[in-house]
Amino acid sequence: MSKLFQFVQGHVAILILGILANGVQLSVAATGQPNIVLIVTDDQGYWDTGISGNPDIETPNMDRLAREGVQFSRYYCAPVCAPTRAGLMTGRYYLRTGLYNTRFGGDTLGKKEITVAQLLKTAGYRTGIFGKWHLGKYHGFQPNQRGFDEFLGHYHGHLERYQFPDQIYHNGKPVEARGYVTDLFTDAAMDFIEASHEKKEKFFCYLAYNAPHSPFLLDTSHFDQPEGDKLIEKYLGKGLELRDARIYGLVERIDINLGRLFEKIDQLGLRKDTVVLFMSDNGGVSRHYKAGLKGYKSQTYEGGVRSPLFVRWPGHFPAGGMVEAQASHVDMLPTFCELAGVPLPQDRKIDGKSLVPLLESGKGKSHHEYVYHTWDRYFPNPDRRWSVSDQRWKLVGIFGAKAEPSASKWKLFDLEKDPGETKNLLSKEPQQVERLRKEFVRWFNDVTDGVDYHPAPIPVGNVEENPVEIQPSWAKWEGENVQYTFDGYDWDTIDGWKVPGEYAEWDLDVLKSGLYEVTIAYGCSPVKMGGTLRFTAGQSRLYFKVVPTGNGEVFERKVIGTLKLVEGNVKLKAEVSEIDGDELMRLNQIWLRRVER
Numbered sequence: 001m002s003k004l005f006q007f008v009q010g011h012v013a014i015l016i017l018g019i020l021a022n023g024v025q026l027s028v029a030a031t032g033q034p035n036i037v038l039i040v041t042d043d044q045g046y047w048d049t050g051i052s053g054n055p056d057i058e059t060p061n062m063d064r065l066a067r068e069g070v071q072f073s074r075y076y077c078a079p080v081c082a083p084t085r086a087g088l089m090t091g092r093y094y095l096r097t098g099l100y101n102t103r104f105g106g107d108t109l110g111k112k113e114i115t116v117a118q119l120l121k122t123a124g125y126r127t128g129i130f131g132k133w134h135l136g137k138y139h140g141f142q143p144n145q146r147g148f149d150e151f152l153g154h155y156h157g158h159l160e161r162y163q164f165p166d167q168i169y170h171n172g173k174p175v176e177a178r179g180y181v182t183d184l185f186t187d188a189a190m191d192f193i194e195a196s197h198e199k200k201e202k203f204f205c206y207l208a209y210n211a212p213h214s215p216f217l218l219d220t221s222h223f224d225q226p227e228g229d230k231l232i233e234k235y236l237g238k239g240l241e242l243r244d245a246r247i248y249g250l251v252e253r254i255d256i257n258l259g260r261l262f263e264k265i266d267q268l269g270l271r272k273d274t275v276v277l278f279m280s281d282n283g284g285v286s287r288h289y290k291a292g293l294k295g296y297k298s299q300t301y302e303g304g305v306r307s308p309l310f311v312r313w314p315g316h317f318p319a320g321g322m323v324e325a326q327a328s329h330v331d332m333l334p335t336f337c338e339l340a341g342v343p344l345p346q347d348r349k350i351d352g353k354s355l356v357p358l359l360e361s362g363k364g365k366s367h368h369e370y371v372y373h374t375w376d377r378y379f380p381n382p383d384r385r386w387s388v389s390d391q392r393w394k395l396v397g398i399f400g401a402k403a404e405p406s407a408s409k410w411k412l413f414d415l416e417k418d419p420g421e422t423k424n425l426l427s428k429e430p431q432q433v434e435r436l437r438k439e440f441v442r443w444f445n446d447v448t449d450g451v452d453y454h455p456a457p458i459p460v461g462n463v464e465e466n467p468v469e470i471q472p473s474w475a476k477w478e479g480e481n482v483q484y485t486f487d488g489y490d491w492d493t494i495d496g497w498k499v500p501g502e503y504a505e506w507d508l509d510v511l512k513s514g515l516y517e518v519t520i521a522y523g524c525s526p527v528k529m530g531g532t533l534r535f536t537a538g539q540s541r542l543y544f545k546v547v548p549t550g551n552g553e554v555f556e557r558k559v560i561g562t563l564k565l566v567e568g569n570v571k572l573k574a575e576v577s578e579i580d581g582d583e584l585m586r587l588n589q590i591w592l593r594r595v596e597r
């Protein structure tokens with residue numbers, strides 16, 4: 001079949017050149033395209049809802065949605081955040097998309113990927129995302145270039161402040177946001193839905209809460225906002241430890257907001273025209289109640305990858321339905337495409353399968369022959385943390401950083417008889433082990449075939465993002481002492497520089513040749529630090545004699561000069577030229593601004 005889609009670089013336009021995929025049944029589309037509201041929470045466990053059997057958490061609105069729609073007992077996400085979001089947006093397992101990490105620029109969705117938002121736009125949908133994107137920070141990778149008309153949220157894996165939240169952007173521009181973050185994203189989603197309704201447009205609303213992810217912050221009485229304190233006190237009163245009391249409070253705070261959202265949908269008369277889906281993005285982190293599941297977020301046991309999934313569409317999907325078939329986050333794109341009557345891209349492998357038949361019948365024990373999981377922070381690895389399951393059997397390998405992976409330490413479970421993964425049948429069922437490992441390796445080789453895994457070069461010189469912020473976390477660094485220190489993105493530093501020649505380096509994608517003004521934010525103690533920093537980019541050099549900032553922890557911004565950058569891939573190197581003190585400085589941020597000439 002000829003290429004169905006041709007992706008036009010730098011634009012969201014998709015030219016439909018072909019026809020429907022073979023065998024795609026558009027039964028639902030014939031009844032009219034529904035609105036789609038996808039609610040994704042962050043690090044909420046399968047067990048962090050009342051309907052999971054949890055006796056202490058209070059989630060009446062999540063539970064009501066579950067009862068009014070179809071629940072899935074075995075719905076799987078990736079073990080961590082960004083990989084799941086890549087799968088949600090593309091219908092493909094994350095390793096196919098070039099994304100391989102949750103930080104360091106490895107949390108960037110490859111430019112050639114087509115998102116579900118782009119596809120829904122071709123069917124006339126208005127598209128909005130509210131909350132955590134986590135698929136790329138820079139222009140070209142941001143939601144507004146990946147198919148979303150409206151974006152209010154953040155690019156990274158988490159925020160440092162939930163009250164008056166930091167690092168919030170609206171359609172690419174940094175904004176100051178008041179209030180509590182969960183309320184804020186809900187309000188924006190409700191406004192988007194109402195505005196779309198007034199324009200008489202179908203909508204896709206992706207509400208991607210950053211809660212209950214760490215740092216587990218509720219609004220507290222410190223800001224004269226006692227709602228959070230009340231929730232924490234309630235769960236402490238039920239005997240929970242403080243960490244879990246906070247997580248439960250964060251989840252309940254989402255639930256309260258979902259009550260407002262569902263009421264808005266009803267008030268606008270959109271209940272019957274709207275598919276509402278609720279899920280988390282990976283396994284849980286709370287410990288108080290686990291619904292009998294093993295493991296946590298980042299592991300490939302059930303507790304690390306199983307998520308709630310509740311789907312409501314009155315009159316189409318039967319209330320009280322329960323699907324037992326194993327389903328996956330990569331199924332969302334094909335599901336939404338079927339609902340909207342949009343053909344799937346034919347020029348690439350889509351791993352997901354539409355859930356619509358299961359949703360319409362409200363039951364089913366067969367969907368994917370196999371579901372696969374793998375996670376290793378720094379580079380794809382088929383041995384470190386992985387699993388593969390069919391409807392009954394599951395083979396797992398989990399090895400910590402210091403452990404040597406070994407086939408004798410794999411684990412085989414019979415999920416039908418032992419959903420809690422308590423009895424290792426590895427030695428009793430060698431044929432199952434061999435079959436499942438072979439299938440996992442086949443899959444791993446397939447999804448990594450021909451894909452390069454490295455931080456995307458940072459685009460520099462785009463008029464839409466000028467200056468561009470060069471983040472410490474995207475650096476590669478070299479030297480015995482120099483290091484990257486994570487401190488919540490805004491306070492990250494490259495520090496410890498002690499010897500001339502030690503450096504940090506960034507890959508840039510210079511979009512236009514010319515002069516670029518260099519601004520840095522840095523800290524320098526007047527007694528312990530000092531020296532000269534040298535920037536190099538191609539043939540261009542710039543020296544900066546470091547001036548004390550009052551204290552090494554106090555960061556000042558300074559324009560330090562210009563570099564001449566040539567279009568194309570350029571390495572920007574920040575290097576110790578001379579040392580005058582124990583160490584050079586703490587380098588916090590760099591901005592490159594294209595200037596005239």
Ligand SMILES: [Ca+2]
Pocket residue numbers: 042043080081213281282
């Ligand atoms: Ca997460």
